[in-house]
Amino acid sequence: MELKAVLLDEKAINRTLIRISHEIIERNKGIDDVVLIGVKTRGYPIAERIADYIKNIEGKEVPVGYVDITLYRDDLTEEGAPKVKNSDLGVDVKDKKIIIVDDVLYTCRTVRAAIDAIIDVARPKGIQLAVLIDRGHKELPIRADYVGKNIPTAKNEVIAVELKEIDKNECVKIYSLK
Numbered sequence: 001m002e003l004k005a006v007l008l009d010e011k012a013i014n015r016t017l018i019r020i021s022h023e024i025i026e027r028n029k030g031i032d033d034v035v036l037i038g039v040k041t042r043g044y045p046i047a048e049r050i051a052d053y054i055k056n057i058e059g060k061e062v063p064v065g066y067v068d069i070t071l072y073r074d075d076l077t078e079e080g081a082p083k084v085k086n087s088d089l090g091v092d093v094k095d096k097k098i099i100i101v102d103d104v105l106y107t108c109r110t111v112r113a114a115i116d117a118i119i120d121v122a123r124p125k126g127i128q129l130a131v132l133i134d135r136g137h138k139e140l141p142i143r144a145d146y147v148g149k150n151i152p153t154a155k156n157e158v159i160a161v162e163l164k165e166i167d168k169n170e171c172v173k174i175y176s177l178k
Contacts, residue, residue, distance in 0.1 A: 017046065038065070045165040045166065047099075135159050
């Protein structure tokens with residue numbers, strides 16, 4: 001893989017998440033009944049950060065849960081669909097406004113699996129989607145309600161999100177597979 005560019009640095013990621021936090025508050029007319037569900041691995045720390053920003057803005061805490069979905073790629077055979085690893089979301093989602101948080105939106109299959117996992121646990125009032133990066137190439141009719149940055153990519157490109165909590169580094173990079 002060849003590094004093409006650093007798309008977002010630490011400051012840009014933080015600015016983006018602060019903006020998304022404001023958009024969540026505005027769209028939901030506050031944060032009553034809002035629950036953030038991060039898609040593990042990198043969606044969960046992003047959801048926690050958004051919750052912190054919302055707390056700083058609103059003075060109230062937003063519950064944060066997670067869904068653990070593993071994509072088995074033998075490389076995208078018909079059985080290569082996302083699988084839910086466990087169904088404990090860590091928070092109550094019944095009759096809540098759920099915001100699924102993920103790092104990169106690509107084919108939408110991970111989001112669909114997350115939606116299925118949430119609905120299997122309880123019926124929420126509604127589900128919204130927040131992503132740091134939307135790179136296009138959707139295979140399902142799903143769109144994000146909150147997008148940090150739209151990055152149209154070629155199929156031979158990869159977006160890598162690095163977060164301090166996991167990677168000890170903070171940036172978004174684009175690579176070419178050549």
